[in-house]
Structure formats: structure tokens, C-alpha cells
Amino acid sequence: GFKMGIVGLPNVGKSTLFNALTRTAAAQAANFPFCTIEPNVGEVNVPDARLDALARIASSKQIIPTRMTFVDIAGLVKGASKGEGLGNQFLANIRETDAIAHVLRCFEDGDVTHVDGRVDPVADAETIETELMLADLESIEKRRAGLVRKLKGNDKEAQQQDRLLADAQAAIEDGRPARTVDVDAEDRRAWKLLQLLTSKPVLYVCNVSEEEAATGNAHSEAVAAMAAAQGNAHVLISARIEEEISQLDAEESEMFLSEMGLEEPGLDRLIRAGYALLHLETYFTVGPKEARAWTIREGTSAPQAAGVIHGDFEKGFIRAETIAFDDFVACKGEAGAKEAGKMRAEGKAYIVKDGDVLHFLFNT
Ligand code: GDP
Numbered sequence: 001g002f003k004m005g006i007v008g009l010p011n012v013g014k015s016t017l018f019n020a021l022t023r024t025a026a027a028q029a030a031n032f033p034f035c036t037i038e039p040n041v042g043e044v045n046v047p048d049a050r051l052d053a054l055a056r057i058a059s060s061k062q063i064i065p066t067r068m069t070f071v072d073i074a075g076l077v078k079g080a081s082k083g084e085g086l087g088n089q090f091l092a093n094i095r096e097t098d099a100i101a102h103v104l105r106c107f108e109d110g111d112v113t114h115v116d117g118r119v120d121p122v123a124d125a126e127t128i129e130t131e132l133m134l135a136d137l138e139s140i141e142k143r144r145a146g147l148v149r150k151l152k153g154n155d156k157e158a159q160q161q162d163r164l165l166a167d168a169q170a171a172i173e174d175g176r177p178a179r180t181v182d183v184d185a186e187d188r189r190a191w192k193l194l195q196l197l198t199s200k201p202v203l204y205v206c207n208v209s210e211e212e213a214a215t216g217n218a219h220s221e222a223v224a225a226m227a228a229a230q231g232n233a234h235v236l237i238s239a240r241i242e243e244e245i246s247q248l249d250a251e252e253s254e255m256f257l258s259e260m261g262l263e264e265p266g267l268d269r270l271i272r273a274g275y276a277l278l279h280l281e282t283y284f285t286v287g288p289k290e291a292r293a294w295t296i297r298e299g300t301s302a303p304q305a306a307g308v309i310h311g312d313f314e315k316g317f318i319r320a321e322t323i324a325f326d327d328f329v330a331c332k333g334e335a336g337a338k339e340a341g342k343m344r345a346e347g348k349a350y351i352v353k354d355g356d357v358l359h360f361l362f363n364t
Contacts, residue, residue, distance in 0.1 A: 325355035
């Protein structure tokens, strides 16, 4: 599955947000009760209204949303790269994630101490990015030193690694995170395997007060400008509101949201933003037994998409009967879509599109 690490300075609202994410009614849906893998790891359902629509049309007995993993990575302070705070353990936790949700304190509250004594989310973002860049630099230098012998032996893989590490090092020494490096298509795999902390995509989460959840404030606007300049994403959230919503049932939370001037829980937006950030897409399998959503990366072929369900589906792939979501809805289901000629038989080369309703045929 896909994993998003929640980072931020102490007291910015990370735990509040993480608890809301993992305790929410959606996370506890009947099919997959929220499971605590570790105290700081939670799996949440990815909200998708399309799945509900498909299940209604097909009278599916069960609805099984796709899932995303969040990891609460506490302990990032100034000096983390030097082993202060939780230091290395913390950095190892980030290394294993696919993307970073960086929570920034955008709320004023004299009762909640700020580690640097002032509310300045842009400066906080720089503090954390600097720690991550220092940690990357250290690991780059170590790894390049470890490659010297292989380079003498003309090892092609080592040459590629060293070249990519050198590119990252040059960027960081120039004050830029590794994600600003232009990586050629043929180097992408090796680049990803380097697991550099600052190469991961970042989503800034502006934690604002309850009153400012709908409008934002000067702090969150400063973050939005910074994110735009960096090419990163941002979302506006009130961790406190999310905490309250997570304790309400669906009807109560809808009323509460509308009182706050909000259309949907911030968590839904957060999860969707994470999806977009990771270039993830969803396809569906729909039948009377269940309607289910599956996660794939953009550009996934039909056999690979089948492999997400089961390895055998990929190995024995014959073809995928495919109906676009809109056609499925317009034709009121599979039979109607078939009749209207909207069901296509797609082969191995087909690139699955977001929203496709698929039925795989395969050899066993
Ligand atoms: P963490 O250290 O980043 O995990 O931060 P916590 O989630 O533990 O929050 C630190 C403190 O800030 C707690 O007392 C929270 O109740 C409080 N807090 C979190 N979000 C908000 C907010 O939007 N407004 C206010 N006033 N306090 C908040």
C-alpha cells in the first residue's frame, strides 16, 4: 500500500490530526476495522463517492473502499539530523514513506507553546526542510564513499548511483531539496531506490483554528504562496475540528460541518491531496457481492492492475472487460453498458484509466 508520513515540529497538531484520521467513522467501516499496526501507524479508507454510486446501481452487498496508510512521525526537532530528539529512528521512518504530509502550525494560541516562541509556518517549514537536507547530505556522503571501490571496478550500477547521488548533493549544497533535481526517465527507478528524504513529494497541511477552517488566515496564505513557488501542494485543515468530527456519526458530522461553513471533512481533502501528490488512481470491481476500489499508479497497464488483486490475475491475464465510470452510471449498470456498446475488451497493452470499472479474464 501507499504510505504517507506525517511530520512537523512539536506542538503543531500532528497527533491531533493523526488521531482524527484513524479514529474517524470512515476508518472504522465495518469491512476493515481500523487496525493499529503500531501505535503510530494507521490505515484509513479513501473516501470516493463514485464507489457508493456504483454499489447502489449494482445493489452490491458490500462496499470496500481502497486504503491508505498514515504514519505519525514524531520527534523532528532542530538538530534531528545530528541525532537530537528521536534522531535516526525518526529519519528511518521517513525513508520508508512514499510522501510527506508536513503539518504547519497556522493557529495562534498563547496556551500552546511553540518550540521557537513564535508562530511562523514558513520558517518552520524551512527548519524541517533544512534538517532533512542535512540528513540527506550525510547519507549521500557516506554512500558515495562506500561506492568508491565499485567505481574503480567500472560497475555500471555503481556509476549510475554515484551520478545520481552527485546530482542530489549538488542541489542540496546549493540549498535546494533533492526533489528539485531533473531525473531522466531511465534513471527514475534507481533514483527512487536512493530513498532520499528530500526527494519525496511534500504536502503542506496548514493547521488553522476552528474559526478559520473555511477561510484560512495570513499564515496559511503565506504557506500557500511558498508551496506554489516550490511546486508543492497544500491543504487547509483544522485538526481540532477533525478531532471533533471523528467522534460524530455521519448525520451529526454533516450538521457540524455546515455550521462551520465546510462542505466536507478536511480529512477527505487531505487524503485526496495525498492521492494526487502520489499520482495515484482508482479503478473499481463491481458485482452483486461487493463493489470495491483498488489503487494503482498513473500509467498502470491492465495486467499490472489485475496484479493488485492477485498475482495470478497478472500472470494469467487474458483481457479486461472495461466500462468507464460515467458510462456505467449513464447506462445504469453492466448490462445496460454492454447493450449500448460501452463495454470494451482491452488487452495487455491497455493503460487503465481512473474510474474504470474492470472485470478481468485470466487463465489459472
Ligand atoms: P504534536 O506535538 O504536533 O503532535 O501536537 P499535538 O497534536 O499534540 O497538539 C499540541 C497542542 O496543540 C495540543 O494541546 C492540541 O490540543 C493543540 N492544538 C492542535 N491544533 C490546534 C488548533 O487548531 N488550535 C488550538 N488552539 N490548539 C490546537
